[in-house]
Amino acid sequence: EAGVTQFPSHSVIEKGQTVTLRCDPISGHDNLYWYRRVMGKEIKFLLHFVKESKQDESGMPNNRFLAERTGGTYSTLKVQPAELEDSGVYFCASSQGQRNSGANVLTFGAGSRLTVL
Amino acid sequence: QKEVEQDPGPLSVPEGAIVSLNCTYSNSAFQYFMWYRQYSRKGPELLMYTYSSGNKEDGRFTAQVDKSSKYISLFIRDSQPSDSATYLCAMSSYNTDKLIFGTGTRLQVFP
Numbered sequence: 001e002a003g004v005t006q007f008p009s010h011s012v013i014e015k016g017q018t019v020t021l022r023c024d025p026i027s028g029h030d031n032l033y034w035y036r037r038v039m040g041k042e043i044k045f046l047l048h049f050v051k052e053s054k055q056d057e058s059g060m061p062n063n064r065f066l067a068e069r070t071g072g073t074y075s076t077l078k079v080q081p082a083e084l085e086d087s088g089v090y091f092c093a094s095s096q097g098q099r100n101s102g103a104n105v106l107t108f109g110a111g112s113r114l115t116v117l
Numbered sequence: 118q119k120e121v122e123q124d125p126g127p128l129s130v131p132e133g134a135i136v137s138l139n140c141t142y143s144n145s146a147f148q149y150f151m152w153y154r155q156y157s158r159k160g161p162e163l164l165m166y167t168y169s170s171g172n173k174e175d176g177r178f179t180a181q182v183d184k185s186s187k188y189i190s191l192f193i194r195d196s197q198p199s200d201s202a203t204y205l206c207a208m209s210s211y212n213t214d215k216l217i218f219g220t221g222t223r224l225q226v227f228p
Binding site for chain 2: 031033040041042043044045048055056058059091093095104105106107108109110111
């Protein structure tokens with residue numbers, strides 16, 4: 001079974017430019033999450049899709065960030081225009097549908113490292 | 118104050134040592150407690166999770182949760198160089214899928 005795939009693995013852009021990160025979840029996983037780790041800080045939640053719908057976007061920093069999941073398969077996270085403080089590692093994770101009981105077990109991708117100069 | 122506190126380390130131990138990793142938290146609504154392992158340039162990988170209080174053992178790994186003290190631990194017995202990684206605690210409430218992470222503890226096991 002293929003895991004969660006993220007692209008690109010590393011992106012270096014200048015302040016003011018646009019970057020689009022892509023995540024391909026595990027096939028059949030309805031839940032897709034974006035998390036971000038800024039240097040020296042903890043991994044923080046950005047948003048959660050259930051299929052193509054945004055379930056929770058309370059962690060999105062501001063309106064420069066736009067996440068989409070058309071068709072409920074892969075997802076993109078666009079940052080426009082990028083600022084210096086957006087630098088960090090963006091993780092995508094996915095999980096199956098409704099959990100019967102127990103924790104929501106997430107499988108994470110390797111992350112997309114974004115460097116804004 | 119952060120919801121989850123975790124000593125970033127680094128923690129350096131000899132092969133075969135028992136390792137103790139810990140997190141404290143402030144939100145009494147947390148019900149699920151997870152430990153993730155992250156190797157360099159990789160994503161976090163779930164090691165273990167525990168619901169509410171108690172212990173859970175899986176091979177060389179034991180997770181403990183003390184909700185009265187708001188304190189969780191991960192013990193690694195007979196540590197191996199391959200255990201060298203960053204260990205992240207994460208927690209969530211019953212009615213949400215959002216994980217709250219600690220900053221992670223970097224562990225190095227030397228031969």
